[in-house]
Amino acid sequence: MKLAVVDDEKKTTDLLDGYIKRFEKENNLTINVSVFHNPNDFLTNYSRDYDLVLMDIEMPGLNGIETARELRRMDGRVVLMFITNMAQYAISGYEVEAIDFVIKPISYPDFVLKIQKAMRYITRNQDKKLTLNTGEGVVYLHVSDICYIEVMRHYLVYHTTNGNYTVRGVMKEMEESLSNYHFVRSNHCYLVNLKYVESINGSILKVGGDDLQISRNKKNEFLTEFTRYVGGIR
16 A cells, blocks of 8 residues: 655644554554645655545645645545544535545554555555457457446346446356445345446335336445445445
8 A cells, every 4th residue: 555644733743653553563563654744745746656644734825725726636546545633624625525534633543443454445446357258259348437337138238437237147156246336236136336326216226227126125235335335335
């Protein structure tokens, strides 16, 4: 994992660096950390391979919210978390899609909870590629582009942001293969990417503009998983 810390206070960046090293050791991880004490330096040297940015809000000159706006113009994917001693800034974080706030003074147990949440969001951003042998030829498909998969007899129809593709396949095998990518069965016919759920109304689920059925025996499980996904728990 590659992480950037943007904070003008060396005391805070040293503390976070220590916490990250401890978290690495306890969880057998490798985390590459870049520290920036000036937001302009961060923006000037930004590279799109960061997984997570921890950013202070109250910085002289360009503050954290303004810096985050510029960051989002360059990178809409990276996970962003603010560091602040003023929780009322939370509302401003929504416009730049910050997932949470680390409140100063920062304790290690609180840091661990926040970083674990961030890692769940980072996992969402990871992608996988499928190779589909369709009647029209081979198609290479990113999992993140799949809205849902529909089973029709011995065939699977992949409903994607770029069109539909039909191949022979077994739904249970795809369900197992995509279990780590936020796909959940709404009934025996549909395997749904939670990312593309637009609304849930009774037994009707709108996904990628299509209305799908939620079966009675799958409804509680589906709603639980969707709630966990929206809350960043899944």
